[in-house]
Amino acid sequence: MDSGTMSLRSSLEEMLDSLRRRGEQPKDLPPALPARPNARGRLPSARRSLPVDFRIESKTPKGPKKKGGEIEDWILKNGEGAIFKNGIFGRKRIRAENLPEESPYFEMAEGNRFEGRDEKVDDLESQTASTSSAGRSDEKMKNAADYVLKKELRAWCWLPTGKWELGKVQSISGNNARILLSDAKVLTVAVENLSPANPVMLDNVDDLIKLSYLNEPSVLHNLNQRYSHDMIYTKAGRILIAFNPFKDIPLYGNDYMVAYKQKTSDSPHVYAVADTAFSEMMRDGTSQSIVISGESGAGKTETAKFAMQYLVAGCGGSEMECEILQTSCILEAFGNAKTCRNDNSSRFGKLIELHFNPSGRICGAKIETCKLSPGTN
Numbered sequence: 001m002d003s004g005t006m007s008l009r010s011s012l013e014e015m016l017d018s019l020r021r022r023g024e025q026p027k028d029l030p031p032a033l034p035a036r037p038n039a040r041g042r043l044p045s046a047r048r049s050l051p052v053d054f055r056i057e058s059k060t061p062k063g064p065k066k067k068g069g070e071i072e073d074w075i076l077k078n079g080e081g082a083i084f085k086n087g088i089f090g091r092k093r094i095r096a097e098n099l100p101e102e103s104p105y106f107e108m109a110e111g112n113r114f115e116g117r118d119e120k121v122d123d124l125e126s127q128t129a130s131t132s133s134a135g136r137s138d139e140k141m142k143n144a145a146d147y148v149l150k151k152e153l154r155a156w157c158w159l160p161t162g163k164w165e166l167g168k169v170q171s172i173s174g175n176n177a178r179i180l181l182s183d184a185k186v187l188t189v190a191v192e193n194l195s196p197a198n199p200v201m202l203d204n205v206d207d208l209i210k211l212s213y214l215n216e217p218s219v220l221h222n223l224n225q226r227y228s229h230d231m232i233y234t235k236a237g238r239i240l241i242a243f244n245p246f247k248d249i250p251l252y253g254n255d256y257m258v259a260y261k262q263k264t265s266d267s268p269h270v271y272a273v274a275d276t277a278f279s280e281m282m283r284d285g286t287s288q289s290i291v292i293s294g295e296s297g298a299g300k301t302e303t304a305k306f307a308m309q310y311l312v313a314g315c316g317g318s319e320m321e322c323e324i325l326q327t328s329c330i331l332e333a334f335g336n337a338k339t340c341r342n343d344n345s346s347r348f349g350k351l352i353e354l355h356f357n358p359s360g361r362i363c364g365a366k367i368e369t370c371k372l373s374p375g376t377n
């Protein structure tokens with residue numbers, strides 16, 4: 001999560017933009033998704049610059065008037081000028097050549113795209129010369145500051161203690177932001193140590209792709225919240241994230257299997273993964289794979305057993321199907337050992353094949369084992 005200044009600045013920029021756009025939508029709609037380079041279809045049509053300075057006294061950028069690339073460099077170095085002319089509610093913005101890769105999109109003014117460097121600089125200079133436009137910018141900057149304060153923008157702060165802490169943005173000045181933490185402390189942190197936080201309405205979402213901001217603290221926060229409520233399964237698109245609860249949780253058994261079979265439950269669950277694999281096998285007539293991975297003690301063996309239970313139960317639970325389930329006891333008796341991470345650690349890898357006939361009944365199984373590579377925990 002070591003991000004450069006520009007990268008985090010860009011994230012905050014997205015946060016501000018998202019909140020700004022949320023303010024324009026009906027209140028019960030979720031906030032707009034941030035720009036994601038790989039999902040062009042979901043990109044907003046325009047992005048807004050980050051207000052790195054909310055000072056509103058000055059009317060024009062201080063410093064020498066320069067030409068061409070020098071001006072752009074000067075503006076990028078001196079946030080004041082850039083903000084003053086290109087604040088989040090301004091019409092035209094500078095295209096920064098060194099914007100981070102995660103934000104390959106440059107700003108489009110309404111009906112006016114900045115295609116060339118000279119055009120941009122000219123535009124900036126003409127704006128600088130205009131006192132009336134400066135007055136408007138003054139007002140816009142004040143609105144921007146008011147907006148951030150009024151909306152109580154939430155952000156994750158990377159603290160020197162090595163922890164992420166959730167806080168509300170009080171103000172942003174230059175490269176620093178004042179953040180109000182939950183314990184009422186106010187911290188001044190560098191903007192590069194901030195990551196945008198998701199709105200409260202996205203707490204506990206069962207699929208990580210529903211999060212507006214998929215940064216590390218947001219993902220960890222969501223998983224932690226779910227885990228603390230015994231919701232050990234979370235989706236990340238088609239991937240299922242499973243946490244080991246280290247206790248019995250009433251999430252398994254016949255009633256749950258029936259619910260997933262009849263599709264009356266769509267909560268993330270290993271049964272749902274097994275059900276999807278079975279349904280797609282029957283629909284397409286092709287083999288399906290479920291890959292279960294994780295560190296030692298993560299719960300892979302148990303998860304594999306739950307998946308097999310589901311598949312076997314769906315076939316009626318004949319004698320052969322029960323025998324397949326019981327193989328794991330024999331394998332564990334010979335191949336498991338107590339380690340510092342897991343009292344019942346499988347000291348071998350497993351490839352389990354279940355064979356189904358065209359009517360969806362289990363007609364055979366094959367289990368291959370392999371040695372763990374040296375040094376495996």
Ligand SMILES: Nc1ncnc2c1ncn2[C@@H]1O[C@H](COP(=O)(O)OP(=O)(O)OP(=O)(O)O)[C@@H](O)[C@H]1O
Nearest residue numbers: 244246247296297298299300301302342344345346
């Ligand atoms: N879903 C679960 N519900 C309750 N307990 C669980 C669950 N998953 C795992 N556990 C507990 O955690 C222990 C370790 O899980 P498991 O043996 O499946 O881990 P593993 O990832 O296969 O580890 P290794 O790679 O060392 O074999 C289990 O013996 C069980 O006590």
